[in-house]
């Protein structure tokens with residue numbers, strides 16, 4: 154059995170200075186396994202985004218260790234940290250951050266073009282991941298021609314086209330209606346199960362907990378529960 158794809162070990166985080174100094178995370182331990190969709194839930198201000206930023210190597214913790222595919226991040230030069238992040242971690246945000254002037258396939262391809270992949274290879278891989286998110290037939294559509302849920306699925310395709318071992322999603326369904334939210338969660342759950350990737354989704358949305366293999370609750374910067382979903386929803 155392989156180890157976790159992403160680990161937070163004894164992470165504490167202080168934000169702000171002086172009288173505004175605030176402990177956002179308090180000795181948090183979380184290991185994300187490949188092949189699973191984990192939900193991170195908790196009230197506003199509980200530390201979810203702070204933890205996601207630390208796991209995504211975008212924020213350096215005040216103390217503790219992050220391991221990406223077993224590699225500790227502490228002490229890495231910025232360039233090495235950026236490479237580790239780029240090669241291992243995909244990001245999905247609440248707003249899709251698509252280029253409005255590019256088609257769906259070009260929005261996906263761009264993630265490979267900037268890594269220097271050949272044009273043919275980029276097109277082939279982008280076509281494959283658009284099929285995974287169920288949008289092969291929309292490859293030539295511009296974002297304005299797509300629903301919010303379809304745009305989010307293009308953003309997911311872009312996040313996985315570089316074949317990361319873990320996908321981090323911050324409130325990916327917050328801007329979507331129930332049906333589109335379910336379609337996005339179904340795609341994320343399938344990506345976790347079919348590809349042995351770890352998927353971590355930060356959400357407020359209790360409607361989507363049925364898609365999870367595991368639900369972690371955080372409050373006041375501490376993990377207060379961590380449970381396996383008994384009957385997580387089957388994905389198409």
Ligand SMILES: Nc1ncnc2c1ncn2[C@@H]1O[C@H](COP(=O)(O)OP(=O)(O)OP(=O)(O)O)[C@@H](O)[C@H]1O
Nearest residue numbers: 168169173175177196197198199200201202203204
């Ligand atoms: N720069 C900062 N200085 C001081 N406190 C901060 C700073 N940034 C965030 N915080 C505080 O840290 C806490 C955790 O914030 P975080 O954004 O991680 O919470 P969250 O659970 O993601 O909230 P939400 O669900 O509202 O997005 C909050 O109480 C927030 O006010």
